[in-house]
Ligand code: FES
């Protein structure tokens with residue numbers, strides 16, 4: 001995009017116009033832009049090289065690693081971060097978020113936003129996945145605190161409770 005001066009992004013339903021060279025450098029990752037420029041600190045950066053899934057967000061409906069996605073590649077796209085899951089009117093947590101709390105599906109919580117965003121993208125595409133399909137979808141999301149069993153229980157409970165979309 002040689003002549004492009006701005007990047008237009010919609011984050012959690014809110015439009016942003018970012019000036020290239022000022023608000024966003026060509027080398028900025030989406031994770032950096034979300035956290036450092038726009039203040040969406042729910043998106044975590046752990047490995048910063050595409051190996052752990054902590055930085056997962058939903059970009060135009062797909063779960064992506066925001067640490068390996070350049071912001072300049074996202075012009076005209078929509079991003080959903082963990083902050084975008086709660087009900088914007090009531091502030092009520094998304095059923096997936098609530099299920100993680102109800103089942104204590106985390107310890108330090110650093111991996112949790114990425115796991116929830118990967119799961120959200122899966123459930124948007126397949127509302128009734130099997131346990132194996134959930135494990136497969138989450139294969140790239142590492143949890144150093146070994147919360148995987150509780151994560152699976154929380155996701156299955158959210159699926160059984162419905163209304164997780
Ligand atoms: S921080 Fe992006 S994959 Fe680890």
Ligand code: FES
Nearest residue numbers: 107109143144145
């Ligand atoms: S809860 Fe600590 S890394 Fe997953």
